[in-house]
Amino acid sequence: MLNEQIIMAGFGGQGVMSMGQLLAYAGMLEGKDVSWLPSYGPEMRGGTANCSVIVSDTPVGSPIVTEATAVIAMNRPSLDKFEPVLKTDGLLLINSSLIDRKANRNDVKVLEIPANEIANELGSGKVANMVVLGAYLEASKALKIDSVMEALKKVFGPSKEHLLPTNKAALERGAEIAKNLK
Amino acid sequence: MAKVLMKGNEAIGAAAIKAGCRFFFGYPITPQNELPEYMSRELPKVGGTFLQAESEVAAINMVYGAAGAGARVMTSSSSPGISLKAEGISYIAGAELPCLIVNIVRGGPGLGGIQPAQSDYFLATKAAGHGDFRLVVLAPASIQEMTDLVMESFDIADQYRNPVMVIGDGMLGQMMEPVELREPKKRDLPAKDWATTGTAGRNYRNVINSLALDPAELEKHNLKLQAKYREIEKNEVKYEVYNCDNPDIIAVAYGTTSRIVKNVIGKCKEEGINVGLIRPISLWPFPYDVINEYADRTKAFLSVEMSTGQMIDDIKIGANGKKPVYFYGRTGGMVPEPDGIMAEIKKILGGAK
DSSP: OOEEEEEEEEETTSSHHHHHHHHHHHHHHTTOEEEEEEOOSSOOTTOEEEEEEEEESSOOOOSOOSSEEEEEESSHHHHHHHGGGEEEEEEEEEETTTOOSOOSOSSSEEEEEOHHHHHHHTTOGGGHHHHHHHHHHHHHOOSOHHHHHHHHHHHHOGGGGGGHHHHHHHHHHHHHHHHHHO | OOOEEEEHHHHHHHHHHHTTOOEEEEOOOTTSTHHHHHHHHHTGGGTOEEEEOSSHHHHHHHHHHHHHTTOOEEEEEOHHHHHHHHHHHHHHHHTTOOEEEEEEEBOOSTTOOSSBOOTTHHHHHTOSSSSSOOOEEEOOSSHHHHHHHHHHHHHHHHHHTOEEEEEEEHHHHHOEEEEOOOOOOOOOOOOOTTSOOOSTTSSSOOOOOOOOOSHHHHHHHHHHHHHHHHHHHHHOOOEEEESOSSOSEEEEOOHHHHHHHHHHHHHHHHTTOOEEEEEESEEESOOHHHHHHHHTTOSOEEEEESSSSSTHHHHHHHHTTSSOEEEEEOOTTOOOOHHHHHHHHHHHHHHHO
């Protein structure tokens, strides 16, 4: 039974919040119960940002994730802060482009993704979040990439439709890396 | 309508507009700013008016005026801002005008912080201003329920000519969940023949007022208000009873906190402890009778709140001495963690044996 409890974290501007919203949106489109809870507070520009996403086959109780099934760390402070919150056998995704250390935990599954490098190869540094999201989807099998694409289409609207192919490529590259790392 | 993913604060706005609210007066404060922002963008599109007032005091008095003219109107704020509105809320209640006041509660007292809290329970249910009056207070626990209650609150306000407060916290305001805007059950609403809409077609003036210098008159007015409140108590109690067949203990929690308790219920089941939940949805009128009924079926109650214990008094009134009422809470913007609640439950049940 699906009950994904994910924490996504990074610094402001890395698309952490949108990545979480897209996942929740995709979950909704697949008929799952979902919630998206952002951290909010007096943050400065470039400060930390994180959100908790729950995608479940059963109604969501508390939207707060206290024992994560997956943690996506886009930068070093996020890894330091949220690695301990991960459940045993949980999934830890590390953006190795920006994080200079290995995982401390050895009771979890670790995926190192050079997200920024891949995003740059694809021609837009902005899609680093999509690379990691693609890797997460492949490793967790929680939702389909197609659902995320459908969600993206709705979020972008007609004016930004031209951005879809790059995002799709990023999701697929992320998924491919996750597959090969297995 | 298909479900959409919406932020709590924005969903309140969407629901209000759908319910026919065309006037919003407010003043910014975290953590509810997405609501006025949404209204500033969306109200003009439907011919409505959004106005950012010079202060909370001004905003609530604009609500007073618009409500007096018969409009569907609302304001929103967070705790310190609601304190500022207190005088106006009392006037509105005294003049018997319908409106919606949204309070996305933050930690206090004073300016406090901006993280989620439930420390305005006293304010909302007992003392939203001076004088002998009541607000209908509704406390949703999900974004879907928030939109349902916001839509219904305008009808409740119109039916009883009474202000309604919808109370949430920063977490409900900021989080996103799937919602579908659904029409509430149709109510037979009285015509607003008291509104100050000009004298065209009649030979008398409608007057909106809360001043009554003759004590005999003012007492009469108060008794009329009280009769109305008894009617509301009879008709408008809302609550959810969850997992209360044969419970060892019943937790009582509302809003965000009730969702954390639901997680705790699952965890406790794994350890063979059966925890029930009574979730007041209307904080006033409070579901006293439900608490009283379930007092016969449980060993104890546990009030779980994001405050130092404000709802516990009402649970005690409901339990009427039949069973002990315990308390667990965090405050100041701290959110109770499942482990903390569970430890408290074990402590209580261990001691009760």
